[in-house]
Amino acid sequence: MHPVRVRFAPSPTGALHIGGVRTALYNYLLARKTNGTMILRIEDTDQTRFVPGAEEYIMKSLEWVGIKIDEGAAQGGPHAPYRQSERKAIYKQYAQKLIDEGNAYYAFDSEEELEAMRNRLKATGSSLQQYSATTRMMMANSLTLSESEVAQKLAAGSPYVIRLKVPDSEEIELSDLIRGEVKVHSSQIDDKVLMKSDGMPTYHLANVVDDYLMQITHVIRGEEWLPSAPLHVLLYRFLGWEKQMPQFAHLPLLLKPDGNGKLSKRDADKAGFPLFPLNWTDPNTGELSKGFRESGYLPDALINFLAFLGWNPGTEQEIFSIQELIDSFTVERIGKAGARFDILKAQWFNQQYLKARTNDELAVYLLEALPPNLCSKEKAAKICGMLKERVTFTHDFATQARFLFEAPTVYDPQVISKKWNDDAVNVLTAFSEALKKLTNPTAEVIKTTLEQVTTSLNIGTGKILQALRVAVTGAGSGPDLMLSMEILGSQEVITRIQRAITTIKKI
């Protein structure tokens, strides 16, 4: 396949939704697979929805998940600027071309007039309440007004928009890589606003102009754009760019985990999982939205999970590195139906990736949760090695390792009532005595020591193991006890056993 030029084009109106991350991912995979170019274009044409920090957030998020941008607002490139607000003059020029050639027109209607038009149409029982071929001649625009009236209004600075003059009766065909041929009749499309009264273009114009100018070969975007894709085809045609029109691929939506509909923040909050890559605090409301990173997910696990929501390689392999995804990705294997977001599956992926990390890599997650200088790197790596089979999230290391740094203050009452008895106390007493004779014993040595004690007292090791565990850790279950005691050190183990014997007696 020839090198593609693809773009991810978010608008900086808030945190980057996980669905957006998947769109970016599919674009990225295709770019890398074909040795093509990945472009990040900031679509900030809506000044009213601008949110400070959102653009930086998007960039940081993509960086975290490992999607590297070749051309974009931050890295520049041959088609700079990559921020639409900085390309205002460019759009204006093409809007003018459309007007000059009779494919667009000025419209001066106020909001109230538009509202009145829609109500009028509604009252007649019309199925469409649109500014279109059937209604445009009843409105205030350069089609109905005389040339001098229009010139006068323009000169007087009356607010206006530029609308596309959609042909009234024509079948518009478009070919989608995922859905095949899609046909829409032009009567269903309204005379979309191309330039807003503030001088900014709308998405429709800006997107077509930029995709052409930036030589985009494939437009991979969410399914919500499918209904307006025929409009974009029209725009390419009127601008004389039909031969250079990119190929379209409209991705299936990410759906709510239960019930139906597009996945939203509400659903995520309700089900208690994040919906954004990184933590995000809304500058206006101060509301904090949890990120996958802060919730303990690994970026490559998240990417693997996301890649499989709407795409699959056709083999039985489930775990894919980003490079493997790049190698096996094809748009042909993208599905058509929306995919439910199943956080349990994401957790499983995370667990698999955590297990595959080296102990040294994992040590970072433990260390960052601990007070400085409490634990050496080597010790942290050892602890993580012991714990890695039992964790789902990065923060699990710290919570599960807690007993190694803090002696228990409470003891699991269930274990005590079932397993704490004279035999246990006898073994523990003798065991701690035996430990005193050892220096830095390994798990192996500790184990044989314990077995020697139990055999000499003629008590099964299994009978008292739970008691030992509860004495040392406070809990009835946990990681390998012998290894835990090795890490704790014999002195600490002795102290804990003795404390347990005296405190539990009182209960």
Place this chain on the structure above:
RNA sequence: GGUCCGUUCGUCUAGGGGUUAGGACAUCAGAUUUUCAUUCUGGUAACACGGGUUCGAUUCCCGUACGGACUACCA
């Protein structure tokens, strides 16, 4: 309402005119681990419905139902 898109186990999905409809997550049972977790083995579980076409349809066609997206001077 209209337009467009979609529909295989609970979920993500493979498959495709004749298959014991395959895998993964979840779930259940057993084994291992003298705990829990991990791991292993096994089980339950799906072609939305109705018509065609055909010797045969889950697969192709048409409807119906259901679901979704869109229907802004938002993207």
